[in-house]
Amino acid sequence: MLNTLDALDRRIVNQMRLNARITNSALAREVGLSESACLRRLKLLERSRVIRGYTAIISGGDPDEGTVAIVQVELERQSEEYLARFEAAMRKHSEIRAWYLLTGAGDYLLRLEVAGMEDYANFHRDVLSRLPGVTRITSSFAMRSHRKA
Template sequence: MKLDAIDRKILGVLRGNGRIPNNELAAAVGLSASACLRRVRLLEQAGVILGYTAVVAEPEVAGALTAIVRITLEKQTEDYLNRFEAAVRRHPEIVECFLMTGDEDYILRTVADSPAAYEVIHKEILSRLPGVVRINSSLAIRSVLAT
């Protein structure tokens, strides 16, 4: 799907407030309500808008601890990548996963209630993911920006 200037405006407004009523979104981007709703639906159907979510202040929720984890795999074959990614999807403690270029193969973001809970994630989940040869974790002190 090729995005035009109005599509980009719609996406920009939705990034700031995914719960904005359609009539307010339409006014913000200069469209009628029906034309705006049609464009939003097309963006959703084309997979440009993947979904809507709430950004939660995780440290304020149950004392959550965020760890950024860099993973190196034994091999970077399609089979290794597919098996690793399938395994990652089965663990809700892993909230984000990115296939990377550079020194690490993947960067993950995990959330735990405490350092002890992260230790369990490290020992029982991360170290048992298929093909993993190196795990390097950094604990976040605080979030500076989340959009």
């Protein structure tokens, strides 16, 4: 969808990626529009779901406080019904912070945040292995992380 945007809309989206809390006045200056034109474009980007929402990324504090697991999941089938059931079940668990439907080997890549390895073992046993249609789970754990602003 981003390739259908004009240059001004792409500049707005790029600025919002850098700082979603930017004021409309500052955003308008950055992209070279009047405040009213900038706000109008921003609202259109939201209504058309190019911008689907805003979020706060909460720090886990001390890096030793939590565990980030990257989990690859294979499903029995990739029919629309299976994908919808699987995604609906994932939405119920706040530990699953993000997921991606993949091409190639594996069907989904999940990013989980849990307190530690014991919590991950429990989550794997009680949740992941019981998600609808799951046939294989492969887990990796982050040793270091960095998020671009």
